[in-house]
Amino acid sequence: QVQLVESGGGSVQAGDSLRLSCAASGGTFIRYNIGWFRQAPGKEREFVARIKWSGGSTDYADSAKDRFTISRDNAKQMVYLQMNSLKPEDTAVYYCAAGENYYSRSTLRYDYWGQGTQVTVSS
DSSP states (O other): OOEEEEEOOEEEETTOOEEEEEEEESSOGGGOEEEEEEEOTTSOOEEEEEEOTTSOOEEEOTTTTTTEEEEEETTTTEEEEEEOSOOGGGOEEEEEEEESSOOOSOGGGOOEEOOOEEEEEEO
8 A cells, every 4th residue: 555645736827837746655656657637626636647657658638748747756756747837727736646557547547645735826
C-alpha cells in the first residue's frame, strides 16, 4: 500500500507557472503508474497527465498538452507536474494517484489517492 501527499499548489496569475509534487511512501513506488487528475467545483474529476512506472511513457489531456510536463524520480519516490502558462480554467484541486495494474486515463483504474492540493489561477 502506498501513501501519496501532494504539495506545491497556490494562487497565481494567468500566465504564471507552478510545479506540483507528489511524494510517495509505504510501498514499492516503482511498481506504480502515476496519474495527475483535477477537480473543479461542481465538476467531475478529470484526467490531466499520466506517467508509466518506468517514466518511459507519458500522456496528457488536450487541455494540458504543450503546457504541462509530468515527470518522476523513482529514487526519491516523487512525481512532478510542471504547469506553465496557467489559465483561469486550470483552477481546481489537483490529485495524484497510483495504480499498479493499469496505465489509464480513468480514475477507476487508480488504487491510491492523495488528499489534493489547490491551484487557483486568476485573470
